[in-house]
Amino acid sequence: MKLSGWGRYPQIEITPLKPAHTPAVQSMIAAQANSSLGLSGLVARGLGRSYGDSALANTLITTQYLDHFLAFDEETGILHCASGVSFAEILKVFVPKGWFLPVTPGTQFVTVGGAIASDVHGKNHHLDGSFSAHLINLKLMVASGEILECSATQHRELFLATCGGMGLTGIILEASFQMLAIESAYIQETTWKTHNLAETLVLFDEFQKTTYSVAWIDCLSTGKQLGRSLLMLGEHAKKEDLAEGLGEGLQTAKTGKLSIPIDMPNAVLNSHSVKAFNSLYYNKIRQKQTQRQVHYAPFFYPLDSLQNWNRLYGKNGFIQYQFVLPKSSGLEGLTKILSKIAESKRGSFLAVLKAFGKGNDNYLSFPVEGYTLALDFKIDSTLFAFLNELDSIVLDYSGRLYLTKDARMSEATFKQSYPLWEQFQKVRAQYGAEKRFNSLQSQRLGL
Numbered sequence: 242m243k244l245s246g247w248g249r250y251p252q253i254e255i256t257p258l259k260p261a262h263t264p265a266v267q268s269m270i271a272a273q274a275n276s277s278l279g280l281s282g283l284v285a286r287g288l289g290r291s292y293g294d295s296a297l298a299n300t301l302i303t304t305q306y307l308d309h310f311l312a313f314d315e316e317t318g319i320l321h322c323a324s325g326v327s328f329a330e331i332l333k334v335f336v337p338k339g340w341f342l343p344v345t346p347g348t349q350f351v352t353v354g355g356a357i358a359s360d361v362h363g364k365n366h367h368l369d370g371s372f373s374a375h376l377i378n379l380k381l382m383v384a385s386g387e388i389l390e391c392s393a394t395q396h397r398e399l400f401l402a403t404c405g406g407m408g409l410t411g412i413i414l415e416a417s418f419q420m421l422a423i424e425s426a427y428i429q430e431t432t433w434k435t436h437n438l439a440e441t442l443v444l445f446d447e448f449q450k451t452t453y454s455v456a457w458i459d460c461l462s463t464g465k466q467l468g469r470s471l472l473m474l475g476e477h478a479k480k481e482d483l484a485e486g487l488g489e490g491l492q493t494a495k496t497g498k499l500s501i502p503i504d505m506p507n508a509v510l511n512s513h514s515v516k517a518f519n520s521l522y523y524n525k526i527r528q529k530q531t532q533r534q535v536h537y538a539p540f541f542y543p544l545d546s547l548q549n550w551n552r553l554y555g556k557n558g559f560i561q562y563q564f565v566l567p568k569s570s571g572l573e574g575l576t577k578i579l580s581k582i583a584e585s586k587r588g589s590f591l592a593v594l595k596a597f598g599k600g601n602d603n604y605l606s607f608p609v610e611g612y613t614l615a616l617d618f619k620i621d622s623t624l625f626a627f628l629n630e631l632d633s634i635v636l637d638y639s640g641r642l643y644l645t646k647d648a649r650m651s652e653a654t655f656k657q658s659y660p661l662w663e664q665f666q667k668v669r670a671q672y673g674a675e676k677r678f679n680s681l682q683s684q685r686l687g688l
């Protein structure tokens with residue numbers, strides 16, 4: 242079967258292995274070691290929501306069978322589950338009990354294993370860090386087939402390499418993490434409309450104590466309006482503040498039934514359609530500031546209501562280009578990059594800006610204190626050359642690209658921007674992972 246990441250590039254012909262229990266995973270890893278193709282790579286695959294080639298390899302082990310909850314402590318809110326459990330399933334079971342995920346990406350269709358391997362961040366990174374900050378421990382099957390418990394204090398180096406390590410240290414089997422107590426399933430949302438990027442960044446600073454913040458940027462606006470945005474802020478709504486008619490207020494979302502049935506023809510998505518969409522979206526609110534109470538699903542997962550939305554970009558697929566720039570160079574670097582994008586007339590419906598708090602000690606986790614911008618670009622014959630130019634600007638400003646979105650960065654760009662890659666490799670070598678766990682991405686990046 243043809244398989245790809247969410248960006249649908251690259252695609253490979255492969256049938257993933259679907260073990261039914263843990264001893265089967267052990268045998269699969271052992272078989273890989275004995276095969277003459279031993280160096281060709283094996284990694285785990287969750288729900289395939291990484292965009293590029295990190296969950297692609299010659300041997301893929303799906304974590305579908307690891308779909309069970311193991312324990313939950315109602316006093317402390319610590320959840321212990323198998324790594325193939327999805328965030329959607331966790332929300333379905335735990336929101337009605339008054340618990341939410343401590344950190345969540347912009348889709349609920351990710352597994353716990355995938356969230357750890359990418360060390361995902363959410364709209365609260367500036368206060369709460371990334372997913373690994375809430376992990377108590379995890380169980381990892383390493384190259385020998387042995388299962389090791391890792392945490393910030395136990396096999397610490399393996400823990401630091403595994404969180405954010407893109408599946409390259411072994412197969413995560415289980416994890417325990419801290420959930421967040423909530424009084425309702427609703428978010429008190431405030432939206433600010435800004436005139437330009439400088440104003441957006443000032444507001445990010447002003448509202449740095451607000452739990453959730455994210456800005457949608459009109460990436461085709463230019464001149465004095467460059468970077469004009471809608472900045473969305475959110476707090477979990479308290480029970481006493483809920484609007485009437487919401488009952489107990491802890492109901493989960495229904496999954497969207499709308500779906501894109503075919504690949505969109507290339508002509509549908511162009512600078513004119515994106516410009517028209519951006520203008521409509523930016524002007525959907527007239528006032529400087531609006532407020533509403535909104536269910537967590539449209540607040541955190543607006544794209545989940547449209548299944549297969551990745552087909553909108555046509556059959557060649559798309560690249561999600563996500564980079565982070567340190568805070569000190571944020572305004573200048575973002576201005577340069579947004580100007581270049583507007584000049585190129587390459588539109589992106591999605592242009593999402595977030596503020597990051599301090600980074601952590603993990604060797605390959607993406608966040609550093611500053612600003613991260615994510616943009617979707619349809620693939621055409623000139624896109625990669627254009628993205629190489631953006632890479633140079635990102636490097637000039639001491640930034641880097643997010644591995645879970647990457648499908649094309651060069652080895653040199655990666656090694657320059659992830660200075661702890663050699664320490665990461667040392668730990669992999671120590672546990673025999675270098676010769677066993679490899680993806681198309683790790684091979685491209687020289688890992």
Ligand SMILES: Cc1cc2nc3c(=O)[nH]c(=O)nc-3n(C[C@H](O)[C@H](O)[C@H](O)COP(=O)(O)OP(=O)(O)OC[C@H]3O[C@@H](n4cnc5c(N)ncnc54)[C@H](O)[C@@H]3O)c2cc1C
Binds near residue numbers: 351355362406408680
């Ligand atoms: C619409 C959308 C919005 C998103 N928003 C955000 C966001 O806001 N913030 C953010 O950080 N990310 C975001 N992402 C990216 C997503 O959170 C990550 O790519 C996540 O890792 C996907 O999880 P998955 O289960 O689909 O993993 P996969 O895509 O299947 O795999 C991703 C990586 O994890 C490894 N892996 C998976 N399971 C295991 C395991 N059990 N053991 C070891 N390694 C494993 C794979 O080998 C691979 O390297 C978004 C993605 C989409 C599609």
